[in-house]
Amino acid sequence: MNRYRWDIDGLSKTHLPSTGIEKIKDITLITSGRSDGVHHQGVGFLLFKRAKQSLPVVHPVSERIITIPLKRTLANMTIIQKDVLFVIGDFNAIVGHSNDGVEDVMGKFRHGRQNHRDEMLIDFCRDNEHFITNTMFRHRERKKVTWRSPDGHTANMIDYILVGKRWKLSVLNTVSIAGGDFDSDHVLVMSELCLRIWKSQQPKKSLPRYRVNLLKNIETTNRYRTVLSNNLSRIQPMEAPTAEEID
Structure with a gap:
C-alpha cells in the first residue's frame, strides 16, 4: 500500500475481531x-505518516462503523470551525446509468443497472446533505468498477466515497484502482482532496455620492456658498504655538 502514497485508507470486511490501534513500522492500523x-x-483505517500526526482520537462504534476526526493544519492556520465529513464503505448499491431527478446527490458518470439499494443510498445522501463523489468524474468503465464477481463475469460500482455537499468542489478525483496487494473481490477506491480556504468577504463600505450636477443651477450654487461661508465663520482659528511650547 505504501507505493500509492496515500494518507488514509478506509478498510471494510477486515475480519479482525479486535478493536484498537496497532503500529506497523510507519503505518498506524486502527x-x-x-x-x-x-x-x-470488521472495519478500520490505515493511517500513513502524514495523516497519523493529525489523529487526536478514535471512535470505534461497532464492527460496521468507525469514525476518526482528523485535525488539519495548513501552514500556521488550524481549521477547527468546520468538519469535512466523508462517509466511505461498501454500500451494495448500484446507482445505474442515469442521474435524472437525482442531480442533487450524484453526477452523470454512473455505472451499472440500478438495484433495490439504490434508493436507500439516495435517501441517505439527501437526508445527510452528501454527494457521491464516484459519479463526479469521467473515467473508463474499468475505472468505475469497484467489485468483480469470483467468476469474473459481473462487475459493478458498489463501494462509494460520499462527501458533504459544501465540500464537493474540494474533491479533485475519485477513481477505482486495481492491483492492491490483498485477496479480495473488491478493488481500491481513491479520492483526492484539496481543501480550499476562502477569506471571508467583508462588506464594502459605500462612499457617499454627492450630486454635484445641482451646482449647475445658479441659485443652488449661491445657497451652497452662503451655507459654506457661515459654517467656516464659526470655526475658531488656532493660535500659533510659542517658541517655548515648541521647545
Missing part, C-alpha cells in the same frame, strides 16, 4: 471488530 471474537465483518 480497527473496530466484533466483541464476540468471531472473525467476521
